[in-house]
Amino acid sequence: MKRGRFPAIEVIGAAMVASLVLVALFAPWLARHDPTRAVAATYGDPGRPSLAFPMGTDELGRDVLSRIIWGARISLEVAIAAAAVTMTIGVAVGLVSGFFGGAVDFLLMRFTDVMLSLPALLLAMAFVAVLSPSLLSILLVIGIVSWTQVARVVRAETLSLSTRDFVTSARALGAPSARLLLRHVLPNVLPIIIVMAALGVSGTLLLEAALSFLGLGVPPPTPSWGRMIEEADIYFRTAPWLALFPGLAIFYAVLGFNLLGYGMLERRQRT
């Protein structure tokens, strides 16, 4: 049988993610200009892409490339931190639900079903608007609306693990529930958690970008990919590059995490 193509997809995804992390880490050295200052002579009008400014300048004379490089930092920060919130809630709910079963499981899963039945973006918009946008409120809200899928997957995995011999025998030896859960079940659920985390970041990236686009993201002047597209809206005839490049950046980031997560998922299902 031909060797699967999925490791390759995983590797491409991992390389894309790694390149993003590097850009975010080294933003101060990579960006040639201050992302929040006017640096072009064309102040007042968007400037076309040129040798000095490869992705053009915006209506305030700021360098688009520098803003995108700095934007990687804020987008990754928000997306990864929000994914951490997502994973914490989802893993906790899934582990408890799958391990204890019974009434606990029933209640937690019905609550999950309710959350699944809500349009995540609409809910996030309402929460953020009400709490007023800040880095912390955005992180929490994205986490609160995105954990359901994780909880379901972790629950299913825990459920099948809880009945396996090594767990049953540890239980027979008198191990307390907490120990069973943390020492025996959790390490075996970990691989699927890692996959869900990679896919989770792609989801939180999109959600963060959407909130920024709707004006509910991290407040200015912090450069944000989503808001750059929103700000480019009125120039869509005269300066289409203002919307093109930040969108490509979001697309690249989301695709990277999706390739990574999906590649890992497919390999798991094969073995």
Place this chain on the structure above:
Amino acid sequence: MLAYLARRIVFGAAVLLGTSLITFVIAFVVPADPAVTMAGAKADPQTLATIRRELGLDQPIYIQYARFLNRAVHGDLGRSYIRRENVTELIASRFPATAVLAVAAMAVSLILGVAMGALAAAYHRSATDNALLVASLAFVSVPVFWLGTMLLIADALFVHFFPLGGYSGGASLVLPTLTLALGSAGYYSRILHTNLVDAMGQDFVRAARGKGLSPARVLLQHAMSNAMLPLVTIAGLDFAGLLSGVVLTETVFNWPGIGRLAYEAIFNLDIPLIMGTVLFAAFLIVIANLGVDLLYAWLDPRIRLAEMG
């Protein structure tokens, strides 16, 4: 079958009750005083007190919730603070535009997704399969609002054919539908592909192949009928995601639907309208899931017969 139906309806009602609680909590934590929102910052204390009494804001929280629930059950979602219109009527007037867009996008994404998934499964582990895998993951990764913006730009600069926003019949539907459908199409394509590849390895498919049926017929008739079932459930669940996409698509294309209504409501902190649109969205999702459950039970004889027996 009846017991099954009853269970699903009870569950749907529970979901709506949960949603109403969540939206009510959102409304309650709003720092802005609704009375001030309505009367303006310069209103005198007496006017504010009168408004509060009229809205029932002077009552304890659980009574406010009970009243809200009671009115919602009777189809009364209150009056918009900003537009001063009946929320139920506002939603009803915006619903047709959203329904047209959602149905069109659902149809396009299913057709495109099934075609891509089936093609990938038919050429399993070939270059075609790889290309379709990457394409479907790319579809899933495109930000909806950016895709919409790019389509608008392409139309404005090169194509000059489709209207640049608004809802004015067939041609105006094309770009928003594409924008909304692409992500779901990629998602459905992956799911169908996985299910088809699974089904192709099973005994009944091997038997069909052993009978000497053509590969196309084995795939499309035998494997497909099994692989399509889970897709029905997924498409139902994905309806919630579709509605999130609707908010963005309607914002980009100035589409006069419920998504844009919700967006405006959120910006104005127009509480009754926020609660109304979120509740209505949840209601649509519950109905969609209920429909899918029934369709699934009817399509799958294992459930149909077990439930009736």
